[in-house]
Amino acid sequence: MIALIRYSRIRKRIPLHSTAVGKVMLAFQSPEEIERLLKDYQFTQHTANTITDKETLLRGKKVRQQGYAVDNQENEQGMRCIAVPIRDFDNKVIAAISISTLVSRVNVRELERYIHLLMRKGSELSGEWGLHCLQAYINDSRGLLKK
Template identity: 40%
Template sequence: MSATARDGSGDGPAESGENERDYIQSIERGFAVLLAFDADLPSGSLAEVAARTGLSRPAVRRILLTLQRLGYLTSSGGRWSLTPRVLTIGQHFAATHGVVEISQPHLLRLTEATHESASLAQLDGTDVVYVARVQVRRVMSISIDVGSRVPAHATSMGRVLLAWASPSIVERVVEAGLHPLTAKTITDPVRLRDSLHEVRQRGYAVVESELEEGLLSAAVPVRDSDGTVVAALAYSTSVGRRTLAQVTGEVVPLMLEAADGISADLVEHRVAGTRSVPRDGFF
């Protein structure tokens, strides 16, 4: 199975409705090879990469050599690994999505006020992807950094993003399977939709022990200038440090204030971006 299929993030031509002739399979395969490298396979042989992607060894060899020539991979002793150049892809995302840079000071202030991690996330396929984060490394046993993916159905961030998403997106998440990660994970589609309705009514989501036992998280929507929800602002702690009532009564108001601040800055950023800049001299 390809890396694109494994992470559930890609829309092939059949899903998107695009003409098959407009779909460049070689690009898909190139990304599949790049995504084959992760914490479990930081350095892989040709055979290992082929097994992970489901591609033939000759095809993988050509892709590896091409990516090496472009500077995204390096090889040593028959094993391949990513180079720092791949980080520039993430930098391009941040540079073209103002919400990432704008959110950082707000995340920092929220972290300082709560002494817990604060994050910004967006939907990608059926997962939630962290696009900005100020971290306190003591909450989760799983490692979370910018670029990390978690299932949308089992997280407060995902609940917020799905609550204001189109029905087709919610249906895609349901059809992908609401897999249980703990005994408390919502796996019933009716219960999930009821939960999303409650989130829309309350204006925030709180999830306890659905992604990981003992993890307590909350999320609120971040809106663009036209009111569209463009991201979720999230906070995470453990049931041993805060109760559900404390998070709801003490932390959520701080989060709503931070989200309003990000939204206001997004409006200002858009206005500043469209405002003409006066120039001296004759033109």
């Protein structure tokens, strides 16, 4: 039996163009913000699947429509990642949640199941976070938060 260990580092900066989280965060920005973020952006190629130009990255506008993004071995060979947005009470995307899988261990059918589960969890977290943000906003507008 082979043991495979993969991990992420908390607060590690990740590329915008080759990760599912990066694609989600980019997809839900305004056109002006997308343009600003991609101005002089360096599209570093990590694998043979890595997106290496702005046009290809922006062609993926389906992220916004489908509600999730996929990194199909674009950041690391043998790894596939899916990410969904987390929204605040104003429906603004403020974060993303993701899961990574080994291509050799998770087939496309299983991945689709994970997408649905992650979308449900993203929606749940958005509701919880949105309610928390709304309460903080209300308290702040009433002067209840300490300055």
